[in-house]
Amino acid sequence: MESVKSKSYEVHINELAQAALNQHISKSDYSRIFLLVDENTKAHCLPIFKKMMDAPIDSLLEIKSGEENKHIHTCLQLWQDLSNLDGDRKSLLINLGGGVLTDMGGFVASTFKRGIDFINIPTTLLSMVDASIGGKTGVDLGSLKNQIGVINQPQMVLVFPEFLATLDPRQTKSGYAEMLKHGLIQDREYWNDLNQKGDFTDASCIQKSIAIKNKVVLEDPTEQGLRKILNFGHTLGHAIESYCLDNPNKKTLLHGEAIAAGMILEGYLSHELRGLSKLSLDEIKKGFLRHFDPVDFAPDDIESILQLLKYDKKNSHGNVNFVLLQEIGNAVTDIKIPEELFHKAFAYYRE
Amino acid sequence: MESVKSKSYEVHINELAQAALNQHISKSDYSRIFLLVDENTKAHCLPIFKKMMDAPIDSLLEIKSGEENKHIHTCLQLWQDLSNLDGDRKSLLINLGGGVLTDMGGFVASTFKRGIDFINIPTTLLSMVDASIGGKTGVDLGSLKNQIGVINQPQMVLVFPEFLATLDPRQTKSGYAEMLKHGLIQDREYWNDLNQKGDFTDASCIQKSIAIKNKVVLEDPTEQGLRKILNFGHTLGHAIESYCLDNPNKKTLLHGEAIAAGMILEGYLSHELRGLSKLSLDEIKKGFLRHFDPVDFAPDDIESILQLLKYDKKNSHGNVNFVLLQEIGNAVTDIKIPEELFHKAFAYYRE
Structure with missing residues (x-):
């Protein structure tokens, strides 16, 4: 499946995605690799994803799934985790989850030490076809959606339709x-x-x-x-x-x-x-x-x-x-x- | 005094600064103008600044001065204020204060609704000669300085050395x-x-x-x-x-x-x-x-x-x-x- 070229990055699908990920990491000089998951992607996607990656993941960060957790206090926890786990400006954050997770993980990466690299791996159909393109990152303010955020592009977006089999059909x-x-x-x-x-x-x-x-x-x-x-x-x-x-x-x-x-x-x-x-x-x-x-x-x-x-x-x-x-x-x-x-x-x- | 041209904006000093501000506002179609002050700049700089501006200030936002207030909870309050006061994507935030205030105000503006325009008016010598250039915005994380932030440029920076007379000599x-x-x-x-x-x-x-x-x-x-x-x-x-x-x-x-x-x-x-x-x-x-x-x-x-x-x-x-x-x-x-x-x-x- 052909990759889609966005302005500063590409969206790779299926067979090309795994190769692109490993190639990018091997040519980049990342000091640490962080992987952000929620309880669902930890259970269902992480085991598959780990097998795809050649490089080891240094630290796993976990948040609770759901729009109700897409707020600045979750970001604060993630910034503190990154800091406590020796994240620095040459760290990479890989966001493995749906749109809530990739929006929030993208925002956290874009603002941690004024911006570190991130890669999005959308695991829901919605995030594959929507949040994967456009560089919108952010969180909600009370009940107002996406009030806080920045426009910033990931290094790449990787789409694995096989993750969809792990989802609730309603999702x-x-x-x-x-x-x-x-x-x-x-x-x-x-x-x-x-x-x-x-x-x-x-x-x-x-x-x-x-x-x-x-x-x-x-x-x-x-x-x-x-x-x-x-x-x-x-x-x-x-x-x-x-x-x-x-x-x-x-x-x-x-x-x-x-x-x-x-x-x-x-x-x-x-x-x-x-x-x-x-x-x-x-x-x-x-x-x-x-x-x-x-x-x-x-x-x-x-x-x-x-x-x-x-x-x-x-x-x-x-x-x-x-x-x-x-x-x-x-x-x-x-x-x-x-x-x-x-x-x-x-x-x-x-x- | 000649203005200094940065990549996307200029730093105007003294007589040129007032003209540049009023010209920018009159040619921009801002929906609302917010002015951020702390208790010191409210008392000492605001009265002078108000006389310089042709356009009315729609809302005044106030924070407490001091590095100990430069954290995400102050930002959260400011985002909520902007939202409650009908701030939208065509709003302008003017930051009137020292480096703590301009760093934090710049971050709030850069992240409110994924970025609104802001103008910095540094009122301390340190912020005039340092924070005025470079586009660094952000807040501290616990005792770790400037851990959360983005690089983003203001519309312009205005320097009025007369504000320095209002300062504690130690500052x-x-x-x-x-x-x-x-x-x-x-x-x-x-x-x-x-x-x-x-x-x-x-x-x-x-x-x-x-x-x-x-x-x-x-x-x-x-x-x-x-x-x-x-x-x-x-x-x-x-x-x-x-x-x-x-x-x-x-x-x-x-x-x-x-x-x-x-x-x-x-x-x-x-x-x-x-x-x-x-x-x-x-x-x-x-x-x-x-x-x-x-x-x-x-x-x-x-x-x-x-x-x-x-x-x-x-x-x-x-x-x-x-x-x-x-x-x-x-x-x-x-x-x-x-x-x-x-x-x-x-x-x-x-x-």
């Missing part, structure tokens, strides 16, 4: 949402392909999604224009995700589950404001509901979610800007939404 | 140490000039020091080689500073006071290992002791300081690398020191 399906998004914003044909498949975990789908995201990020690394299209479904999706995480009465949603709802809702806004056809809108709703159970939104929930919108980090000057679709495969950015349309969107979602 | 003298260092590592003539002056606070000295540091940083922005010479006196100096900060029985030293001792000690190492003449060594000791009281090092103190050395962030592979002088104005990097010389250096210091 894997969560990744389908970002893959479907890649089709919706850039590639009608890929959207069609995915909708004819039951399973998106083969290396060719993963590579296609990585390649789409990479193309977008390379054209606009600092998110001045095109890159914003990657936020399709995320403005409402993030608010939904934060709200459910913070509210003990709501089932916590995985990221993909939240943005799947977000994409149906923002698909509706696209229909109202940018001429997305009703046929395409219904196709989008059907495409997501095939994989994701509908979320139950009570009127109070909707009000709270709309309140949270104003904190979304993409907001500027107090306005909420949306990415909408003109058609499947073609997105536009910076659209303002009249307040009353949000309620109509939720009504369409619940139909 | 101002602390800045002399870095200025003397600039002479020692790069410019014999500047060292001579300074040693003929009683007061280093005029704009021409400040500009000369900024220009020397800027030249070094521009030649080696990522600290692969030349830039390391800026660490002269800092390897032992940082360990001394950390030790005194952490030890309730020792008087807390200002940064300049600690590195002044560090430079005498590393001057001795230079004499032993790199042929710095005894005459120059004595001249260095005299040059610093003219401004800085000798620090009282007991044998136990020395042992603890040497222990701390191994944590210095410049260390790599467990070795401690020193910058030494071949002669005044000419520094060399990456020198390893035989253990026993440290004790001889402290003996020379105490002579």
Whole structure:
């Protein structure tokens, strides 16, 4: 499977990934190699990964899985661990886990002694197709997602689809949402392909999604224009995700589950404001509901979610800007939404 | 006074600084302007600064002064303040204070929503001549200085020497140490000039020091080689500073006071290992002791300081690398020191 070349690093998949890792380490003069895992990747991925590595791992760092642990106090523990374990500026941190772990491990590496090298090995489908590209690192601030972080690139990203077999199927399906998004914003044909498949975990789908995201990020690394299209479904999706995480009465949603709802809702806004056809809108709703159970939104929930919108980090000057679709495969950015349309969107979602 | 051009920004001094600030703000489309102060700059500098600014300040953020507050929990408070006060990605943070405040404010800005613009207005001599150039931001981890941070450049740095009149003279003298260092590592003539002056606070000295540091940083922005010479006196100096900060029985030293001792000690190492003449060594000791009281090092103190050395962030592979002088104005990097010389250096210091 061909590697995907990003600006300063490559994403290697399967057979090439192992070779690239060992070659990089043997040519680099790292003083210590740290491996960051959570309880899940420690149990299921670490035994496989250890066999792939020629060099020994000097120290294992462990954090608890889950978005609720993606905050600065976990970082503080990791910085202290790195310091106590004689981490220095020539140390390497390998992040073996899902997006929460690679976002947080990337941030810790980017800020430890003003930046050490790191390599990301995403182990969930979502992190393979999404967090693997773009250099976003960071943690949440209370219930506000990714408020603290930097943009910084790993040395390389290694994708081993075999790790997906170790996952809860719900986790894997969560990744389908970002893959479907890649089709919706850039590639009608890929959207069609995915909708004819039951399973998106083969290396060719993963590579296609990585390649789409990479193309977008390379054209606009600092998110001045095109890159914003990657936020399709995320403005409402993030608010939904934060709200459910913070509210003990709501089932916590995985990221993909939240943005799947977000994409149906923002698909509706696209229909109202940018001429997305009703046929395409219904196709989008059907495409997501095939994989994701509908979320139950009570009127109070909707009000709270709309309140949270104003904190979304993409907001500027107090306005909420949306990415909408003109058609499947073609997105536009910076659209303002009249307040009353949000309620109509939720009504369409619940139909 | 001529501005100093760094890679991506300029350091403006006096009359040009006010104009540059107002021009930058009027041409930028900032959503909100935040000003970070501590209790000292709030009382003494803010009234002066407010008159300089054409645009209104939207929100004032305040932290407590002092290295002991330069940690991640202060950052957490600032991130939360920015978030609660509707800070967004188009916000500007102006840091009005000494090096602790500009290092920490720079880090908070660099990591809030993955980076917002910031402007540094150093109010101490030390921060004018040192922290103003190089883009180092960060906070301490326990007693270990600057362990957490990033390299990121401000939009501009504004230097108003009139702020120095508001300072405790001990604070101002602390800045002399870095200025003397600039002479020692790069410019014999500047060292001579300074040693003929009683007061280093005029704009021409400040500009000369900024220009020397800027030249070094521009030649080696990522600290692969030349830039390391800026660490002269800092390897032992940082360990001394950390030790005194952490030890309730020792008087807390200002940064300049600690590195002044560090430079005498590393001057001795230079004499032993790199042929710095005894005459120059004595001249260095005299040059610093003219401004800085000798620090009282007991044998136990020395042992603890040497222990701390191994944590210095410049260390790599467990070795401690020193910058030494071949002669005044000419520094060399990456020198390893035989253990026993440290004790001889402290003996020379105490002579």
